[in-house]
Amino acid sequence: MTNGxxxxxxxxxxxxxxxxxxxxxxxxxxxxxxxxxxxPGEVLGVVGESGSGKSVSSMAILGLLPKTARVAGSIAYxxxxxxxxxxNEMRKYRGNAISMIFQDPMTSLNPVFTVGHQLAxxxxxxxxxxxxxxxxxxxxxxxxxxxxxxxxxxxxxPHEFSGGMRQRxxxxxxxxxxxxxxxxxxxxxxxDVTVQAQILETLLRIRDETSAxxxxxxxxxxxxxxxxxxxxxxxxxxxVEAGTVDEVFDLPRMPYTVxxxxxxxxxxxxxxxxxxxxxxxxxxxxxxxxxxxxxRCPLVAPVCHESEPELYEAGGAVSHxxxxxxxxxxxxxxxxxxxxxxxxxGAEEPLAALLxxxxxxxxxEHLADSGDTEKEAAS
Amino acid sequence: MSTGTExxxxxxGADTTGTPLLQVNDLFKSFPVRGGGIIPRTVGHVQAVHGxxxxxxxGETLGLVGESGSGKSTTGRAIxxxxxPTSGSVKFEGKELTTMRGRDLQQxxxxxxxxxxxxxxxxxxxWQVNDIIAEPLxxxxxxxxxxxxxxxxxxxxxxxxxxExxxxxAHEFSGGQRQRxxIARALALNPxxxxxxEPVSALDVSVQAGVVNLLEELQHxxxxxxxxxxxDLSVVRHLSHRVAVMxxxxxxxxxxxxxxxxxxxxxxxxxxxxxxxxxxPKRERERQRNRIVLTGDIPSPVNPPSGCRFRTRCWKAQxxxxxxxxxxxxxxxxxxxxxxxxxxxxxVA
Numbered sequence: 001m002t003n004g005x006x007x008x009x010x011x012x013x014x015x016x017x018x019x020x021x022x023x024x025x026x027x028x029x030x031x032x033x034x035x036x037x038x039x040p041g042e043v044l045g046v047v048g049e050s051g052s053g054k055s056v057s058s059m060a061i062l063g064l065l066p067k068t069a070r071v072a073g074s075i076a077y078x079x080x081x082x083x084x085x086x087x088n089e090m091r092k093y094r095g096n097a098i099s100m101i102f103q104d105p106m107t108s109l110n111p112v113f114t115v116g117h118q119l120a121x122x123x124x125x126x127x128x129x130x131x132x133x134x135x136x137x138x139x140x141x142x143x144x145x146x147x148x149x150x151x152x153x154x155x156x157x158p159h160e161f162s163g164g165m166r167q168r169x170x171x172x173x174x175x176x177x178x179x180x181x182x183x184x185x186x187x188x189x190x191x192d193v194t195v196q197a198q199i200l201e202t203l204l205r206i207r208d209e210t211s212a213x214x215x216x217x218x219x220x221x222x223x224x225x226x227x228x229x230x231x232x233x234x235x236x237x238x239x240v241e242a243g244t245v246d247e248v249f250d251l252p253r254m255p256y257t258v259x260x261x262x263x264x265x266x267x268x269x270x271x272x273x274x275x276x277x278x279x280x281x282x283x284x285x286x287x288x289x290x291x292x293x294x295x296r297c298p299l300v301a302p303v304c305h306e307s308e309p310e311l312y313e314a315g316g317a318v319s320h321x322x323x324x325x326x327x328x329x330x331x332x333x334x335x336x337x338x339x340x341x342x343x344x345x346g347a348e349e350p351l352a353a354l355l356x357x358x359x360x361x362x363x364x365e366h367l368a369d370s371g372d373t374e375k376e377a378a379s
Numbered sequence: 380m381s382t383g384t385e386x387x388x389x390x391x392g393a394d395t396t397g398t399p400l401l402q403v404n405d406l407f408k409s410f411p412v413r414g415g416g417i418i419p420r421t422v423g424h425v426q427a428v429h430g431x432x433x434x435x436x437x438g439e440t441l442g443l444v445g446e447s448g449s450g451k452s453t454t455g456r457a458i459x460x461x462x463x464p465t466s467g468s469v470k471f472e473g474k475e476l477t478t479m480r481g482r483d484l485q486q487x488x489x490x491x492x493x494x495x496x497x498x499x500x501x502x503x504x505x506w507q508v509n510d511i512i513a514e515p516l517x518x519x520x521x522x523x524x525x526x527x528x529x530x531x532x533x534x535x536x537x538x539x540x541x542x543e544x545x546x547x548x549a550h551e552f553s554g555g556q557r558q559r560x561x562i563a564r565a566l567a568l569n570p571x572x573x574x575x576x577e578p579v580s581a582l583d584v585s586v587q588a589g590v591v592n593l594l595e596e597l598q599h600x601x602x603x604x605x606x607x608x609x610x611d612l613s614v615v616r617h618l619s620h621r622v623a624v625m626x627x628x629x630x631x632x633x634x635x636x637x638x639x640x641x642x643x644x645x646x647x648x649x650x651x652x653x654x655x656x657x658x659x660p661k662r663e664r665e666r667q668r669n670r671i672v673l674t675g676d677i678p679s680p681v682n683p684p685s686g687c688r689f690r691t692r693c694w695k696a697q698x699x700x701x702x703x704x705x706x707x708x709x710x711x712x713x714x715x716x717x718x719x720x721x722x723x724x725x726x727v728a
Contacts, residue, residue, distance in 0.1 A: 049583040049584065049585060049586075050583055162676040163676070164676055165676070192446035192447055192610065192677075193446070193610070193612070193651060193654040193655050194446065194650060194651060194654045194672075194673045195676065196654065196656075197653075197654040197670060197672050197673075198672055198673075198674075200656075201670075201672055219583065219584060220656065221584070221658035222613075222655065222656030222657050222658045222663065223656050224658075225656060225657065225658050225659055225660045225663040226656050226660075226663035226664065226666070226667050227667075245660045246660050246661070249658065249659065249660050250660075259585055260584060260585060261658060262588070263584045263585045263587065263588035264584060264588070264613070264658050265588075265591070265613040265614050265616060265617035266613070266657065266658060266659070273592055273595070274588040274591055274592055274617065275588070276585050276586070276587075276588030276589040276591075276592065277585040277588075278589070280553045280555065280556075280586070281583075343596070
């Protein structure tokens with residue numbers, strides 16, 4: 001880190017980032033109009049299902065996309081533009097300014113070199129020091145992530161480490177150059193819950209010690225709830241809702257977020273049915289016209305098929321943004337999760353398809369219906 | 380479904396006598412570890428399942444939770460005799476399975492089915508959905524081609540797929556739809572008992588919830604008994620009547636869902652529950668403050684610790700834990716069966 005400036009100047013500013021991959025079947029719109037800012041010490045959560053563009057956008061920030069990718073928009077790190085830089089020009093920033101923790105600790109380390117060697121190599125990339133000093137730094141980094149006996153462990157190979165320990169090594173590698181921004185791409189998905197708790201604790205401690213900003217990419221809403229300040233919900237390559245974690249979880253203003261929250265079995269919902277989103281995410285080659293979520297949305301209205309909504313400020317809070325034409329109507333429902341309730345046995349037609357003509361009337365009726373079935377189930 | 384502890388009345392007309400549908404008693408399964416060298420010889424044993432006992436009633440769901448490597452899946456497969464158990468007894472409707480062979484075993488497998496974890500690997504990509512679901516029907520001589528076709532259509536409808544898609548190949552379906560095909564295949568012969576081996580862990584959250592709901596509805600309609608093997612504690616909580624917690628091949632705690640989740644007695648259950656993040660920012664911040672973070676990892680099942688297998692990571696461990704393996708029995712005045720010398724109730728938020 002250059003210095004610990006306490007200004008409100010964002011470290012990273014991404015504006016209108018668009019990533020496309022031309023393929024034989026057509027252009028894959030992996031990321032569309034993504035914008036966000038990140039301040040020092042801030043933790044930004046990015047949630048979404050597979051194929052929502054979470055990982056591709058972080059690869060774009062690090063300049064790790066294949067040459068075939070078409071990147072448009074701007075990625076500015078401390079005011080310096082990163083888009084358009086060559087692979088070699090990016091090396092100055094990669095690991096030093098912005099670093100990354102990959103998902104799978106089993107494949108992101110080189111099996112034929114010792115852990116210490118790999119850490120020292122990462123340090124030497126950005127520092128003109130002796131190999132001995134780099135090794136000492138490697139041992140220090142291992143200690144920082146809570147690996148016992150770091151001097152002995154540094155001489156071992158990755159296969160001598162357990163999954164959780166390997167992920168710690170990957171984190172050590174990400175922080176060895178003291179970066180300002182750490183991108184953690186599903187850092188705990190491959191790990192057991194007890195180990196996940198250890199790793200998340202380590203990450204937050206490192207944030208406190210180095211005041212690095214963290215972008216936490218995950219599909220686990222529980223992980224997001226506990227550790228992030230701001231959250232972005234991604235769907236079909238774009239942000240559909242953003243805000244502080246309390247705003248988004250307590251007062252979701254985008255039906256997709258509501259569906260996602262309703263799909264997660266929560267202890268307070270015991271005895272009630274989950275309310276999953278029907279259908280499947282759209283193909284990124286043939287996006288639906290208008291709002292990308294419209295084919296699965298229980299609140300869909302004709303306007304949703306005509307134009308893709310912009311990011312509206314929901315409920316007056318500047319930080320709470322939603323990409324939904326009907327967020328105001330959604331706010332009117334006491335228990336919006338019920339909108340998604342449907343039967344699985346024999347279910348074929350997505351509910352949304354039945355609601356296109358007259359959204360208001362049918363939704364009300366459906367709500368009454370699901371209330372009855374729940375009572376029946378309870379009795 | 381509000382109390383969850385009592386057995387749901389079985390809609391499929393399963394027997395309502397006192398004997399449980401499935402009785403597992405002191406089940407052991409170990410796999411030999413072969414060393415390298417010119418003449419490979421056995422250098423040790425992975426004790427994957429170590430003395431597991433439980434009962435399962437008709438129409439009931441028992442959730443089997445634990446971390447990777449704890450022997451959950453092996454238990455499920457040893458019950459179905461897909462792995463021959465090393466020792467112990469598995470009784471299905473009073474009939475001993477471990478000594479059963481050939482035709483008898485094939486006959487009884489009509490009633491016991493399994494849904495696998497990975498919907499991408501468990502369906503043959505070169506088969507049409509039709510063939511996939513017809514296979515068990517053909518093996519067990521369900522009837523004429525027309526009868527089989529009618530049954531396939533019915534099954535596809537039950538699991539929420541369009542019967543018109545039966546001539547498609549598995550790769551044309553999404554993950555959630557594939558898992559539905561796997562469920563249809565398992566249900567083809569009208570089983571009484573299904574082992575669900577991590578059926579939703581490969582799926583995205585929103586898709587996962589649909590499959591969870593489907594499993595719940597199917598149990599209700601068909602009176603199925605489930606052994607639900609999973610590492611995701613929130614899904615297990617949603618679906619199970621009783622929960623068994625497994626650690627390194629042994630059960631550490633068994634009991635009604637409500638008790639396991641609200642007043643666990645075993646330190647491992649307490650740590651496991653406390654480690655699960657909940658999707659509610661305010662509660663999660665509170666939980667984070669009181670979180671029990673275990674040190675280290677699960678030990679190797681080739682060389683498990685002496686005495687209590689959890690003692691190497693346990694904050695309560697004392698000398699007795701190294702010498703004497705605790706029995707799985709009622710401790711204190713709790714209804715739960717716990718295998719810990721120092722079992723003590725602790726509410727988990």
